[in-house]
Amino acid sequence: xxxxxxxxxxxxxxxxxxxxxxxxxxxxxxxxxxxxxxxxxxxxxxxxxxxxxxxxxxxxxxxxxxxxxxxxxxxxxxxxxxxxxxxxxxxxxxxxxxxxxxxxxxxxxxxxxxxxxxxxxxxxxxxxxxxxxxxxxxxxxxxxxxxxxxxxxxxxxxxxxxxxxxxxxxxxxxxxxxxxxxxxxxxxxxxxxxxxxxxxxxxxxxxxxxxxxxxxxxxxxxxxxxxxxxxxxxxxxxxxxxxxxxxxxxxxxxxxxxxxxxxxxxxxxxxxxxxxxxxxxxxxxxxxxxxxxxxxxxxxxxxxxxxxxxxxxxxxxxxxxxxxxxxxxxxxxxxxxxxxxxxxxxxxxxxxxxxxxxxxxxxxxxxxxxxxxxxxxxxxxxxxxxxxxxxxxxxxxxxxxxxxxxxxxxxxxxxxxxxxxxxxxxxxxxxxxxxxxxxxxxxxxxxxxxxxxxxxxxxxxxxxxxxxxxx
Numbered sequence: 001x002x003x004x005x006x007x008x009x010x011x012x013x014x015x016x017x018x019x020x021x022x023x024x025x026x027x028x029x030x031x032x033x034x035x036x037x038x039x040x041x042x043x044x045x046x047x048x049x050x051x052x053x054x055x056x057x058x059x060x061x062x063x064x065x066x067x068x069x070x071x072x073x074x075x076x077x078x079x080x081x082x083x084x085x086x087x088x089x090x091x092x093x094x095x096x097x098x099x100x101x102x103x104x105x106x107x108x109x110x111x112x113x114x115x116x117x118x119x120x121x122x123x124x125x126x127x128x129x130x131x132x133x134x135x136x137x138x139x140x141x142x143x144x145x146x147x148x149x150x151x152x153x154x155x156x157x158x159x160x161x162x163x164x165x166x167x168x169x170x171x172x173x174x175x176x177x178x179x180x181x182x183x184x185x186x187x188x189x190x191x192x193x194x195x196x197x198x199x200x201x202x203x204x205x206x207x208x209x210x211x212x213x214x215x216x217x218x219x220x221x222x223x224x225x226x227x228x229x230x231x232x233x234x235x236x237x238x239x240x241x242x243x244x245x246x247x248x249x250x251x252x253x254x255x256x257x258x259x260x261x262x263x264x265x266x267x268x269x270x271x272x273x274x275x276x277x278x279x280x281x282x283x284x285x286x287x288x289x290x291x292x293x294x295x296x297x298x299x300x301x302x303x304x305x306x307x308x309x310x311x312x313x314x315x316x317x318x319x320x321x322x323x324x325x326x327x328x329x330x331x332x333x334x335x336x337x338x339x340x341x342x343x344x345x346x347x348x349x350x351x352x353x354x355x356x357x358x359x360x361x362x363x364x365x366x367x368x369x370x371x372x373x374x375x376x377x378x379x380x381x382x383x384x385x386x387x388x389x390x391x392x393x394x395x396x397x398x399x400x401x402x403x404x405x406x407x408x409x410x411x412x413x414x415x416x417x418x419x420x421x422x423x424x425x426x427x428x429x430x431x432x433x434x435x436x437x438x439x440x441x442x443x444x445x446x447x448x449x450x451x452x453x454x455x456x457x458x459x460x461x462x463x464x465x466x467x468x469x470x471x
Contacts, residue, residue, distance in 0.1 A: 032058060032068065032071050035054050035055075035057060035075075036054075036058070036074055036075065036078070038051075038054045039054035039058075039078050040078060042054065043078065043081065043082055046085075048083075048085050048086050049086070051082045052079055052082045052083065052086075055076075055078045055082070058071075058075045059072070059075050059076065059079065069102050069105075069106065070102070070106055070108075070111075072102070073098075073099045073102040073106075073111070076095055076099050077095075077114075077115060079095065080095045080096055080122075081118055084118075084121065084122055084125060089122070089125065089126060092122060093119075093122065096115065096118065096119045096122060099115055100112075100115050100119070109142045109143075109145065109146060110142075110143075110146060110151075112142045113139045113140075113142035113143040113146070113151070114151075116136070116138040116139035116142065117135070117136065117139040117154075119135045120132045120133070120134075120135035120136040133159075136159045137159055139159075140159050143155040280320060284316060287313065291310060334364070335364035335367070335372055335376075336358040336362075336364065336399075338376065339376070339379060339397065339399075340356050340358075342379060342380060342383065343356055343379075343383065343395070346384075346386070346387055347395070349387055350387035350392075351393070352386070352392050352393050352394055352395050352412075353393065354394070354395045354396070355394075355397070356397045357396075357398050357399070358397070358399040359400045359401055361400075361401045362399065362400075362401050362406065367406075367460065368460075368461065370437075370438065371406075371438050371458060371460075374434045374435075374437060374438050375406075375408065375458070378408075378431050378434050378435065378456065379397070379408075379410070381427055381430055381431050381434075382431065382454060383395070385427045385428075386412050389417075390414025390415060390416075390451070390452065391414050391415050392412035392413050392414030393413065394412065394413045395410070395411070395412045396409075396410070396411045396412075397410055398410075398411075404459065404460050405457050405458060405459045406456075406457070406460060407456075407457055408455075408456040408458070410453075410454040411452070411454070413450070413451040414452065415448075415449055415451075416447055416449060416450060416452055417444070417446045417452055428444070431454075435458075439458070440456055440457055440458040440459070441456070442454075442455075442456055443455040
């Protein structure tokens, strides 16, 4: 406890000294307020010893009276009041008079009334009733013009305690007036409080209604925005759907026009093919057949020339037949037969057996002519390589339709292809080039002494699958 007061003294002295150095006499240090508040609080609780310690701590500050006279008077009067309650009256009158002089110099009516009341209490304790009554009246004279009614009543009650005889009526009347004034003030305060509470309640209710309306408006605006966004989105989707449908219909119409044009072209080609096959080819065959019965005589050179021209006629017949097949629309419809004919022809030359499986799902009349020509040339090149290099005795051809793509597989059981020839061989490079032209993919698998497998995947137009489903 002693250390606490030593520390407080040090802080007070430091604070007051610092304020004195910078001439800030118009603002008191916070430590003075703290000490005064502590002392008065202890005094109200009846802990007067502790209050006296707080007041004494402040009073020990050098030059406190000169720098802060008002605060000095507060601490000195507080010290006197607590000392009087403890029965320590020695030297208190001198302290009260010093306080009174300072109060009069500062002309503080509220403080002067309080000091006179405390001096009255001092004289009452020392049984000097005359002086007690005198100072009680002076306390009331200072208090009568104050707005603090509670304080005025307190002072008036003290005066009444000393004037129960001749002046009782006058002071009692003043007491009653003050009491009525206090009641009136209290009623006004209560009415104002009730009015405030009522207005506050009404305002809160209005605010609540406004807030609810605001939330409803915000919710409605949000819903309208969502509806607007939904309408815009639905409209956009409808427009996109219409545009896509229009594009698809237009593409379908263009495809149908192209298909009709192609059919007209194929019909014309078929007509030419029939004329070549039924007309020119038949006549050539008749001429060659009749020439074969001629008994030609001559030397060996002449006979060889005769035979050579007969063979040439036969070769021309074959070429015309092939051209006729390629021009024929009906043959184009049976493209698988053309592939099988090529396979059979090469098997006779190469001396190998074969197996062919071409899916009936593939509608060759719907397949682009460019794709069919390249497939034919690719297969022709593959068979040529097999006959020339593979030494195979078996070849297999598989063609399927998967995910709107043609899958072509060609496998043999020959000696295989060396690694460098897989990358640099002329035949393989030509095949890869043709596959690339029709946007296909090419894969080659070869094992030594175990043959070669070729995998080719060719994407078809999207309309091909649609036409396939329709048929």
